[in-house]
Amino acid sequence: MTAMSTNTDPGPDRPISSYGRRRGRPLRAGRAALLTQVLPLLAIKAPPSGTALEPRSLFAVAPRAVWLEVGFGAGEHLAAQAEAYPDIGLIGAEPYINGIAGLLARIQEAGLANIRLWSDDIRLLLPALPAASISRVFVLFPDPWPKARHHKRRLITPAFLNELARIMAPGAELRFATDDPGYLEWTLERLAGHSAFTALTTCPDEWAVRPADWPATRYEAKGLAGHPPAFLRFRRRAEGP
Ligand SMILES: C[S@@+](CC[C@H](N)C(=O)[O-])C[C@H]1O[C@@H](n2cnc3c(N)ncnc32)[C@H](O)[C@@H]1O
8 A cells, every 4th residue: 555645735737726624623642643644554645647546456455346435524425335335445535634534533443444545636636547447426515615706616617527527437426415506506507518427316306315325424414504405416428528
């Protein structure tokens, strides 16, 4: 297993930040120790520019398939999926250090061996992933900023969707959740306008219900925005760019 990436230099090619703070409250000693001792064992090292990173090779035992969660927060959904599907390899991306520490605690408690971590902006890892190498993608409550001046920070953009379409295998599923009606409309428009995706949830009755194999996240449980969440699912078409 390779050492942790430290992609903290903003650099000229870094995309506009789509996330908030990297650190919250000071960590208790046990959580801080997880970051120094366990994270380096699970962290994905940034590959040299132009080099492909075969995601199945990140795991000690090659998994049946690899899934990706973008912005896992405190990691309760990612850990639950890893526990439910031990033959799947899960990559979690999250720059928020306190969230990473929370997930590491869950990984240790449950003895999970099928999670690898990217502790930075997912958009810096996507170019290294080979075409059709990911079988499921989760983007759950990605952005808590409803104000118009923050829309430029939204993760769901044509460029991001193009990268997802490239790395997702034909038939792979994209799961997206939001409790912001504006972000729901924004996402539906952009996915409907993308030729690589077809909607599996096509009306409010369908996206109001969280499927049984989709555990709740902390953000959903907090119900911060006061709007009912939408749980969208899309299929990566076999044809398309
Ligand atoms: C509102 S929180 C939701 C967290 C979690 N998905 C949940 O539902 O509880 C959004 C998370 O997405 C992360 N995030 C935003 N943009 C990201 C990006 N480009 N790459 C990786 N994580 C990102 C943020 O750091 C933040 O922790």
